[in-house]
Amino acid sequence: MSTMPIPLLIAAVSHGLCAAAFLAFTALLLAGRRVRETQRAMLAGCAATGMWAGAVALRGWQPWGLDMAQVAFALEVARSAAWLVFLALLLAPAGLPVKRLLGGIAALATLQLAMGDVTMNLWAPTPANQPVLAAIVVRLLLSVLGILLVEQLYRGTPPRERWGIKFACLGLGTLFVYDFYLFSDAMLFRRVQPDIWAARGIVDALCVPLLAITAARNPGWKLGLALSRKMMMRSAALVGCALYLLAMAAGGWYLRSVGGAWGPVMQLACLVGAALLLVGVLFSGTARARVRVFISKHFYQARFDYRDEWRRFTQALSEGGPVPGERAIQAIAALAESPAGALWIARDSGVCEPAARWNMPPQHGTESVDGDFCRLLRARQWVAEAGRPLPGTSRMPAWLHEIPQLWLVVPLLLHGRLFGFVALARPRTAVALNWEVYDLLRLAGSQAASCLAHGELAERLADARQFESFNRMSTFVVHDVKNLLSQHSLLLSNAERHKHNPAFQEDMLATLAHSVQKMSGLLQRLVRSDMGHGGETATVLPLAGVVRAAVQAYATAQPHPVVEAADEALCALADGQRLERVLAHLLQNAVEATPPQGSIRVALRRQGDAALIELRDTGMGMSEAFMRDRLFRPFETTKPVGMGIGVYESREYVRELGGRLEVDSCPGAGTTFRLILPLHRATGDVAVAA
Template sequence: MGAAAMVAGVSHGLCALAFAGFGALVLANRRARNGQRALLVACLATALWAAALALRALGPALPAPWTVALEVARSAAWLVFLALLLVPAGLPARRLLAAVAVLTALQLALGELTVDVAAAAPVAAAAGAAPAYTAAPAVAVDMPVLAAITVRLLLAVLGILLVEQLYRHTPVRERWGIKFACLGLGTLFVYDFYLYCDALLFRRLQPDLWAARGVVDALCVPLLAITAARNPGWKLGLTLSRQVAVRSAALVGCAAYLLAMAAGGWYLRRVGGAWGALMQLAALVGAGLLLAGVLFSGAARARLRVFISKHFYQARFDYRDEWRRFTQALSEGGPIPGERAIQAIAALAESPAGALWIARDGGRLEPAARWNMPAQYGTEPLDSPFCTLLRERQWVVDASRPWPDGAQPGVELPAWLHGVAQLWLVVPLLLHGRLFGFVALARPRTEVKPDWELFDLLRLAGSQAASCLAHGELADRLAVARQFESFNRMSTFVVHDLKNLLSQHSLLLANAERHKHNPAFQEDMLETLAHSVRKMTGLLQRLSRSDPAGGDVARALPLADVVRRAVAAYAAARPCPLLEAADEQLVADADDQRLERVLAHLLQNALEATSPEGSIRVVLRRQDDAALIELRDTGIGMSEAFVRDRLFRPFETTKPAGMGIGVYESREYIRELGGRLEVESRPGVGTTFRVILPLHRATGVVPVAA
């Protein structure tokens, strides 16, 4: 016996001892004894397989079929153990176990074939026997052996997939109890995958890799022991979703149906003689059409879901899945919100139709939406006994049995509600303790017995739907309120402009008695009236919907002309504003009427705050890369607190007839132009307003004709 054989024997011997000891510990643990037969079988099979390979390497060779059978048992036992962990109690792992059975059967068949074909070749170990450690490290592998290696490679891949699924589907809070087992079993299958990939790639089995297999498997035992200590019962809290169960049942049913139809078609062809082929094709096509009709039938799908819920699950609903579908139905686009709410609630009870009533301002529940149901016209007062009962008791009313057993509220369903087609359930929509509305559902496609679980789910869904519908109605009301707010704001600005014009006209009337024979006063009065007419015309244009530009178009505007017109409008005022300097080269992008209205408002404020003996001075000059319009008066001034907290706040004013909107509007428009409005004031000294505007383009000058 060579050194290589000794290494292989010791390696697999350690593996046998490790798994035998771990199996004994699991068997001695009473908490893990019940329901863990698969784990004990897997440990026993691994221990026997490793012991057989150790004996084959160290002592007399065991028959090759024994080693093949033991490796088949070892691989299949671990796969079955993982498959059972992935399936909830009471539901057989048909597909997983079927895959394991097919692959193990192929492994047995190919293993026996390989032994027969390569009985004298040392590479027969690829089929399960330990390799003969001779001087030849690599011998060509024939096709049957390659087939056996491929099957074992597929078993390793299946094991890796099952380990990954076990870890992925274990709840996060419970993974601490299963992660080391996943690491150990994953190592076991990954090493097998590496071993047989190497054999398949190089068409030979590497003796060193085969010898180390026992030690690698033995290293997995401590990881399994940690999991057994943390989770003796191996209870992972895994569940199979109803969606997977329904689809699996549908696929199994379809497969069985198609196999039956195929068998029937084959029989018709065998016994039909000349008509056999025709009868076979007609039977297969007819069976396919029948199957498609069943699959597209909502009633058939509903019956399947009810059957699975009754016979495979303790709870009737998969609440996570149901709530996900419900919230998705409420939030997705498509029909109106009321119709979406009906569909979402109806889907919970398998109902095909429904109608919605919502409480309106008149104190009555009125029809608001319908789905697959004729138009409804009945209404119900919010203070009626029926609505009061829905609000206080929060009952989901079954039309065939309105009140729960033992309850006698003395209230009947409204007469008009009996006229609703196929009425089945009335689901109240409660919001903050008040009745927001209710949904009337039609009878389902299949027999669904309403019970407390369905009622609780519908009651909770009704509250959520009421919240979403109320949010939608509040959004609609807010949009209407914003429209009114915009209209009121526009009206406020219009009234403010009219007030300024009225102030100018009042000033003219006050001075007309004394200066009406003065030609200069007459000229100023005519200019003021013309200016007022222009402003009124512009105001009407902005209010007119026929003006597409709204009378507010920013363009390259010579600022000197705007400032000069604004000052000239107050030529008859006392004190008379004085334009000290105006840089004719300054140009800014603005609307002339709005900018003139800003300056007019600032001048009007200065006039109202300054005595006739005071002064108002206006300057237009350049300041760096901007135009500066400065208005200084010697009026009563404002305090620092007033400027900071109240001056630019809308509807804040100290004037008896003021509206408090002018300075706010002026600042907002200057900001729209990219400029700013600055204020400097001292009580008893005066106020200075500075309008700073960015210049037009890069030059900020008026083009001069050659």
């Protein structure tokens, strides 16, 4: 014991602790009632690790004449292989090809045995030779494989079930990461560092409590794994890059060692060229497409991850960027690895016309919706392939064959009719077409047709709203003209009796002047609206002046309105002409509903923080049902020549000003309208809320 080197003694103690921890944990697992297949693999890993650590601890002795260094090396190979098999069995429910993975693990373990132990001359001052370097590379590959399997296990487990395996992933990840650190350092310095190697036992022993927690939380090791294709793609890319970098480093080292004076130059040129080649491959769409096809073909039963594909497809259709037609082409083309495409949409003329393109030259060919080809696409949802005969007598149109690299024609069906079709170019890599691809393309075509139809309907709705706005403006103009015509009719009817009355003549001239002013304002508003300018200008205006102007326009009416009270201090932020028009609508209705011997009274006063304009008449009144169901509905009227929009327009504009329009009425007892407007006061040139 006294002749044992100090580093070897430290390594013996460290690995002795590891052996005690793992063997004790193995005994606890064996004490369980039932041992499942996954638990057997875990038992094998724990037992192999414990025996390996014990053999390393006894490396300074030769009990029973055994070479403990060789025994420790064989047990280390068994330890690494057992943990990799344990991880592979955990990943089996996720669809991982366990047989191929086990074959790869066995091949690496056999290769490691053939390469020999890299720690035989641990304290030898001579640098490692080429076979030892190759043995280090094999151990690095085993460590990288273990790290990838741990990462797949954690990411593939649903978040709600990670509670049961996170400590096992942490423990096994620590085990493989430390091995990676140990042997990457050995590869860099061409020898295994004794201190790092000696601490390996304690580091592995620290993993035992983590494995014990997981075994207690999840004794059955039942995991709802879902192996992600995206993560499988990334893992494959990571493994490929790691192998490439190792090969690149080995090639550079070889050139440096045999190249003499040219060795350093050749090494640097080789490293830069290889790095450029790797970057070019990573940026190649063809290379990525081939990797995706290879993984889907060899690692999964179903070719597509439908949840992920549908999420990506829906996101591509809904996100901003290119025109909707181009987004639809890109979304469908991505399902078949196609780099280009064009879209045709069936128009009202009964012809499918080019609507969009992506990475394709402009297309000019058209096809009748009633033709044989379109009927085939509609009736059988047929995905036509270039060079493949179509059923029956149907043929692909000749102009479609003129499209460069034409591959597939995917129909876009909506509610049983052909909305259009998409022509796709040949993919970057060979893609085998089967029922799964055809079904996915049909379904994607229907979804794309729905989104494109929604976009076209939105455009048509926008056009219809513009026409509706124009028609609504025309209706209001006609209504204003009708009110002015009614005033002039009353004026003419009274002129026969009062044309020699100077007072009447003065009122008549004032009414005509007011009508001309209103007509001029209406014409200016229409011109400004047509030129794209705002038709209304809100200003702080005295309400008393607006009320008097509106009442003055009906001075010749019978009965004529009378202003009872008008508070001169009340102001509101509004367009004067439109507010006057609102009062004119209400006054016109009051004049028409009130007999000549009746009365119409208008009052303006303050009500709290608002201005109240009250119009009371003694006319025929309205029923409660009429006020509730018909009064404020547009185009509802009881007049023979009415438009039915006066009260509706009045209420809407009062609401725009932040006020409200109230009405009280009773059949035979008259009607009272109340306009309640928010008050404003003028401070300099700025309108301030009261």
